[in-house]
Amino acid sequence: MRVTVRVIRRPDIADPQGATTLRALHDLGFSQVRSVRVDRTLHLEVDGDDPEAVRSAVDEMCRRLLANPVLEDFEVEVTE
Amino acid sequence: MRVTVRVIRRPDIADPQGATTLRALHDLGFSQVRSVRVDRTLHLEVDGDDPEAVRSAVDEMCRRLLANPVLEDFEVEVTE
Numbered sequence: 001m002r003v004t005v006r007v008i009r010r011p012d013i014a015d016p017q018g019a020t021t022l023r024a025l026h027d028l029g030f031s032q033v034r035s036v037r038v039d040r041t042l043h044l045e046v047d048g049d050d051p052e053a054v055r056s057a058v059d060e061m062c063r064r065l066l067a068n069p070v071l072e073d074f075e076v077e078v079t080e
Numbered sequence: 081m082r083v084t085v086r087v088i089r090r091p092d093i094a095d096p097q098g099a100t101t102l103r104a105l106h107d108l109g110f111s112q113v114r115s116v117r118v119d120r121t122l123h124l125e126v127d128g129d130d131p132e133a134v135r136s137a138v139d140e141m142c143r144r145l146l147a148n149p150v151l152e153d154f155e156v157e158v159t160e
Contacts, residue, residue, distance in 0.1 A: 025141060032126050032127040033124055034124075034125040034127060041119045044114075046114065061110055066101070
């Protein structure tokens, strides 16, 4: 099954990659940009027939490896 | 206006971050995972009233900074 995981930095946590990107855009003359945040999206192919079991396993992967629970939230979507 | 940019590694280009993540998942016992790919999503706030002008400016930002034209494709969506 295909699974999409969105790992989202919590709004109250600073985003150094976004801040660096914003500065670089300003240096290039794109002064109309007010803010940049950078998230990551993971696309997994996972063996299994039961969408709920797959979702539950991927939730555990997020808690153990894919997301940093101190800084990030995650959303798991089983698409097919 | 809010703009979402999806930066997607081209399917024929190797994804070292995805490969490393896959190996780590297998090391943790999640042997049911077949593949992992990692994309990034940028959320920008951009000054401007005209969605087409904003989209055109962000397209240029992607070509010049936000995406690597050799390895990556991008999609720009002006959401409000």
